[in-house]
Amino acid sequence: MARTSFEGEIPEEQIKVCPVTDTQNIIAGKWKIIILWHLQETRRFGELQRLVPGVSKGILTSQLRELERDHMIHRQVYQEVPPKVEYSLTDGGRNFIPILEKMGEWGKKYATGKMAVEETAK
Structure with a gap:
């Protein structure tokens, strides 16, 4: 494929x-890495919209569909009125969380200027 x-x-x-x-x-x-970060807990669409300020409903929907297509998240639809949909991480998504944690550590160092100091010391 x-x-x-x-x-x-x-x-x-x-x-x-x-x-x-x-x-x-x-x-x-x-928005994908931010969505993955917030899906460490099962969330509904409205929760994700609040947690990711600045994302439009359409873009959030699109990014969630792509993450589902790539087997990073699971979409659970409950047959209720009104419909209830929850999103959670798959095993693949959960395995990606340590990478996001490392990215966060790198970002903090970069933001505080420690990266430049470390490079100068070499």
Whole structure:
């Protein structure tokens, strides 16, 4: 099966040359890593909208669908009136949380200028 990104099919050579290509394509999108972070707990759509200020309803829906397509999250629909939908992490999504934690650590160092100091010391 050909792998695709938001820009189309990914050349197989790119996947072979750069091992982070698949990861980048799964998390590509302004809000995906933030959505994954907040889905460490099961959440409903409205909760996610409140937790991710600035995201439109349409974009949030689109990003959730893409994460579901990539098997990072699970969408549970309850047959109730009004309909109830919950989102949670799959095993793949849960396995990505330590990477997000490392990204957060890196971001804190970068924001405080420690990265520049460490580079100068080398």
